[in-house]
Amino acid sequence: MPRSTLVILGGLPAVGKSTVAATLNEAGRFAYVRIDSIEQALRASGEMGPRGVEAAGYVVGYAVAGDLLDGGNDVLVECVNPMEVTRAAWREVADSHGAALLEVELHCSDQQTHRERAENRIVDVPVDWQAIRTREYKAWDDADLHIDTSTTSPYSAAALILAALPSTRQ
Numbered sequence: 001m002p003r004s005t006l007v008i009l010g011g012l013p014a015v016g017k018s019t020v021a022a023t024l025n026e027a028g029r030f031a032y033v034r035i036d037s038i039e040q041a042l043r044a045s046g047e048m049g050p051r052g053v054e055a056a057g058y059v060v061g062y063a064v065a066g067d068l069l070d071g072g073n074d075v076l077v078e079c080v081n082p083m084e085v086t087r088a089a090w091r092e093v094a095d096s097h098g099a100a101l102l103e104v105e106l107h108c109s110d111q112q113t114h115r116e117r118a119e120n121r122i123v124d125v126p127v128d129w130q131a132i133r134t135r136e137y138k139a140w141d142d143a144d145l146h147i148d149t150s151t152t153s154p155y156s157a158a159a160l161i162l163a164a165l166p167s168t169r170q
Contacts, residue, residue, distance in 0.1 A: 003098055003099055003100050004068075004069045004072055004073055004074050004075065004097070004098075004099045004100070005074045005075070005099060005100040005101070005102060005165055005166055006065060006069060006074075006075050006077065006090070006093060006094040006097075006099045006100070006101050006102070007024075007030065007074070007075065007076045007077065007101075007102045007104065007161065007165070008077050008079070008081060008087075008090045008101070008102070008103050008104065009021055009024075009076060009077065009078045009079075009104050009106065009161075010079055010080060010081030010087075010103070010104065010105050010106070010140060010143070011080065011081075011105050011107055011140075012080065012107070012108075012114075012132055012135065013080065013118065013125075013127045013131075013132050013135070014108070014114060014117040014118035014121055014127065014132060015106045015107055015108045015114065015117070015149050016106055016108065016117070016149035016154065016157070017079075017106055018034075018078060018123060019154045020106060020147075020149070020154050020157045020158055020161070021034070021076060021078045022154075023154040023155055023157070023158040024076055024158045024161060024162070025076070026158075029074055030073070030074050030075060030076035031068040031073040031074070031075045031076070032075075032076050032078070033061050033064055033065050033068070033075060033076070033077045033078070034077075034078045034079075035057050035058060035061050035077070035078065035079035035080070036057075036078070036079075036123075036124070036125045037124075038057045038060050038061055039053045039056075039057035039125075040124060040125060042056055042057060042060070058079070058086055058089065061077060061079065062089055062090070062092075062093050065077055065090075065093050066093050066096070066097050069093070069094075069097040069099045070097055075099075077090065080135075080137065081105075081140070082135065082136055082137040082138065083136065083137070083138050084138065087103070087140065090103070091103075100165075100166035101144075101166075102144050102145070102164055102165055102166065103140070103142075103143040103144045103145070104143060104144065104145045104147065104161055104164075105139075105140040105143040105145070105146050105147070106147050106149050106157070107146065107147075107149070108148065108149045108150045109148045109150050109151070110150035110151075114132075114150070115129050118132055144164060145160065145161065145164050147160060147161075
């Protein structure tokens with residue numbers, strides 16, 4: 001039986017993760033897990049207490065992705081994935097569920113373009129440019145694929161990701 005594949009699509013807010021994920025999802029190949037949606041649902045529940053969501057969104061995402069992988073699905077996860085601890089956790093999800101893994105970091109090398117995207121985007125999770133600039137984020141040097149969304153269209157980015165997928169399906 002072919003293994004499922006876990007694709008982690010990470011990067012700072014407003015680099016184009018949701019746009020690239022939507023493009024990838026047009027083919028309907030992936031079960032899609034968006035950490036922002038999980039975190040927003042947790043906030044809306046009113047049950048997170050005074051400390052807020054913290055790591056809960058990622059922890060829920062790990063469990064949901066694992067269940068989807070166990071069901072034989074290829075899974076696309078969209079998240080900031082800002083530091084090694086979250087990256088290691090996604091690797092553990094793939095490993096513990098017998099899935100292949102593709103780690104993709106999106107970045108936008110053109111600061112003006114990145115700022116315009118942040119200030120003009122229409123999404124359910126608003127974020128301001130200053131919050132992006134000061135956010136804790138460690139460059140993801142060991143990602144399998146790095147894509148600059150200031151020079152790569154969403155369709156080209158999706159094509160690069162699809163081409164880089166491990167050969168686990170016949």
